[in-house]
Amino acid sequence: MxxxxxxxxxxxxxxxxxxxxxxxxxxxxxxxxxxxxxxxxxxPEVTVAQHWSLAWSGLDIATAATALATAVLLHAADRRAALTASAGAALLLLDAWFDVCTAAGTAYTLAVTEALVLELPLAALAIGLALRLVDPRELRR
Structure with a gap:
């Protein structure tokens, strides 16, 4: 179920x-x-952002932390991995959104490609994992 x-x-x-x-x-x-x-x-449509690299690297570090936490919890057969997988999916969706919305020119093409090939499929897999983990019998499979 x-x-x-x-x-x-x-x-x-x-x-x-x-x-x-x-x-x-x-x-x-x-x-x-x-x-x-x-x-x-x-x-305004365009602005200069302070600490731009810190913002992006922080988002990637947070996303990596959710992936690592999910792996650790899955290894321990802990259903709370559903929580970290859900958080990771949300961060991946945010990453894709902001990549696409803030990119221009060639970077825009790269952002869309990365979103479609990497971030959105990984987010979908994380959501699927989280939904499966809601049922405790799924961990035994």
């Missing part, structure tokens, strides 16, 4: 704490979407 199996879908949260957390999550989403619209309208 997988996460998508209807028989194992958890009941909706019923505690007051869960309801408050749900309302807060919606509020955060509204604020972030409003902020994103504002940024799209008012930020």
């Amino acid at each position: 997988t996460l998508l199996d209807e028989r194992h879908v958890p009941a909706p949260p019923t505690t007051r704490r869960h309801r408050v957390a749900g309302v807060l999550a919606v509020a955060v989403a509204v604020v972030l979407l409003t902020t994103a619209l504002g940024l799209q309208l008012w930020l």
Whole structure:
């Protein structure tokens, strides 16, 4: 059985704490979407970024850390590898997004190619792994 199996879908949260957390999550989403619209309208199309290489190397180090953590947890047959695999997928998607959005010219072609050949397929594999790990019987296979 997988996460998508209807028989194992958890009941909706019923505690007051869960309801408050749900309302807060919606509020955060509204604020972030409003902020994103504002940024799209008012930020300049081109800017000079300080610490550009640090930002990119930091993203790659974080992505590598999730891959390593996933490998360690898989070696230990620990289902928490689903969490690190999910985080790694999110970082790979972010990496692809920002590579493509910030590149121009030949670098743009390289960014799109890298996204299609490497980052997006790896993110899909990580998501697939995370979904399989939700079912404890999958680790034994």
